[in-house]
Amino acid sequence: MPPDSTAAQSPTIRLRRSDERGYEDVGWTDHWMTFSFADYYDPDWVHFGPLRVMVENHIQPHEGFAAHPHRDAEILTYVSSGILTHGDDQGHEAHIGAGEMQLISAGSEGMVHSEENVHDEVEHNYQMWFIPDRAGTDFAYHERRFSPEEREGEFRCYVAPYSDEVAGENGPAPINTDAYVYAGLFSAGDRIQHALGDGRGAWVQVVEGRVDVDGVTLQSGDGAGLTDTDALDFQFEAQSEVLLFDVHMDVPLLWT
Template sequence: MTVIKHKSDSRGQADFGWLHSRHTFSFGRYFDPSRINFGALRVLNDDIVQPGMGFGTHPHDNMEIVSIPLSGDLEHQDSTGNTEVIRTGDVQIMSAGSGITHSEYNHSKSDPVNFLQIWVLPKERDITPRYQQITFDPAQRKNKLQTVVAPDDDRALWINQDAWFSLADLSQDKSLTYQTRQKGNGIYTFVIAGEVKVNEAKLESRDALGVTSLDEIGITATTDAQLLIIEVPMIESPY
C-alpha cells in the first residue's frame, strides 16, 4: 500500500493578476519531479479567474479534461462548434483526442469564477474530439457518493479511461465508504471544503490523499465537508 498526502499549502502556484492558480501536480512554471501524476491523474488545478478574463484559444490533444465550477460561471468555446456556459453545479468533460482548440473565460463581468480543471491521461489515443456537460443535483450527493464521470454510467459524463469521479457533501460526523470499481486502481481524495478523516489521515480544505493497493477507503467528516474522489488506473508517469 502506498499513501501520498498533498497538503493545500504545498501546492505550486501562479499569480498573473487575472488568474490565481494552485497546482497539485507539476504544471506550467511549477515543476516537482515527485509530483508529476497520480497514475492516470495528470493535472488538478484550482483556478480563480477575475471577471471578464480567461484563457484565450489554445490547443490540446490526447487528454481527458474535466472542469468543475465551485463558484461562478465559466464560458467555453471550442473548435468543434461548442459554445457553452458551465455553471456552478455543472460538470464538463472534453476529450481532446486527435486535437482540439478551445477557450475558457469568466462569464461574469463582476464576480470571480473558481473552478477545478483536471486532466486524465486517455485510455485510447487519437479518438475524435468530443464535448459533454451535465447539470447534477447537489441533493443527490448529500451524505452519499454521486458519480459524475465514468466510462460505464449513462447518468454521468463519459470518459475515455477506466476512471471514475465522485462528489459527496457530508454533514459533520457522517461517514461513507468508497470502493474501487476496477481492481488495481488508485483512489485520490481531494477536500473541496471542510475537514475529514480518510482512514486515519486527517485532511483539511484543499488537502488531498492518494491511496493505492486498497479496494476501499473509509471517510468521516469532522466538520461539514465537500469532497471529490477520483479513481484512476495506476499507469506509469508519462514523463
C-alpha cells in the same frame, strides 16, 4: 463502482497539503498545482495513475483564458462557485455552473477552446487532465450536473470509462481512460465508505471542508492518493465539498 461496506486494510497514502502545491499568481487568476504543470515541475509529483494535471483556479470577474489548443488529453473541469463560460472550435458554447462538470476529449487531432468568467463574481474551479488509455481518440464534449440535494451525503458519479452503458445522456460522461470521477456534499457527522477494486487507487481532493480518510485529516485544498486497500472510510468533520477519483494505477502513459 459504488461505495459499499467492504472492510478496509490500512492504505498506502501520498499526502499533498494545500500549501505544498505549486503556486502561480498571474493577477487575473491563480493556479494551485497538485502535479507538475507548465513552468512548475516537481519530479515527486508528476501523476497519479492516469490523473496527470490538477489545477485549482480562482478566475476574477470579466477575465479568462483566451482561445488555446489541446490534443490527446481528457480535460475535466468542475466548478465549485461562479460560472465558467466555454467556447470551442467544434461549435460548443456553454455556461458551467456550481456543481457541474464538463468533460472534453480533445482527441488526437486536437481542438481549440476558451474559458472565461464573464460575470461579476469570482469563479472557482478545479481542472483535471487525464491521459487517454490509447492513441487515436476522437473529439467529444459532455456536461453533467447534479443539484445540491442530489449530491448531499453521497459521492455522485459524474464520469466513468467509456462503454455503451455510459454513452447516453443520462449516465456518467464517458472518458477514454479507466477512471471514475465523483463529487459530493457532506455535513459534519456524515460517514461513508468507498470500495476499491484490485489494482486501483483513489485520489481525494477537498474543495472545502474537513474530512478524515482512514486516519488522515484533510482540509480545504488538501489532497491525498490512497492505494493498497480494498475500501476507504470517510468521516466528515465539517460541511464539506469533496472530489473523489477512482483510477486504475497501471495505465500506459502516452505522454508525461
